[in-house]
Amino acid sequence: MTDAAFDLVGLTRAYGALRAVDDVTLTVRAGARHALIGPNGAGKSTMFKLLTGEVRATAGRIRYFGTDITRYAQPRRARMRIAQTYQHSSVFMPLTVRENVALAAQRVQGIGTVWWRGAGRYGRRDSWAAENLAAVGLEQRADDPAAALSHGERRQLELALALASRPRVLLLDEPTAGMSSAESASFVALVKSLPTELTVIVVEHDLDVVFSLATQISVLHHGQLLATGDPDQVSADPAVQEAYLSWSATDDDLEGDLS
Structure with a gap:
């Protein structure tokens, strides 16, 4: 059994002459809290999409717990x-919090919604939904419509939807964007409380969040891997200090991030 959730070898994504991700070789350890950082144009979002399968690699290889998934589609x-x-909310606003998570659990369990199926058939779905709501601290909001949640609570709900799939790897795309400092701190604590066997990969602009959460950090620069290591190693790297730790995101940066 490999101890690597992802092994990337020479991973490249080109758009014509532009290499958004350029020959990246990187290992993400199983159970890590691994952050991808870098300013606009660094390649973070493209890397995220390569891992999820939203875009295909131009060259290189992606291995997932030892299996080559380079050519596998997102589904x-x-x-x-x-x-x-x-980055943007993907919940059903008119439905209750419980109904949102129940639908996600139902899809994963392969249960269709048909009028002749007895309510008892949904017991496992409902208990699973309750379990995931408790895991993200939303059990008290279960019967409220998703539209009534605060921005931070909607992020918690999105996390519950993702957890309903019983993931081995969870990828979070700018999870604290738009949150207050208090909401960000609560979200970091929530992610830290997730099972240690779950691998979490996060793309995040907020360096306070990154250094509070990550056990490993990879820094991208113009599509290439500038540095990777634990937070102390990365923060002590002269190239990282010069290029990134003095950089801070603005709202315009976030809106214009095409990396």
């Missing part, structure tokens, strides 16, 4: 328990 990777959250 197949999802069935292999690679889950993700998105």
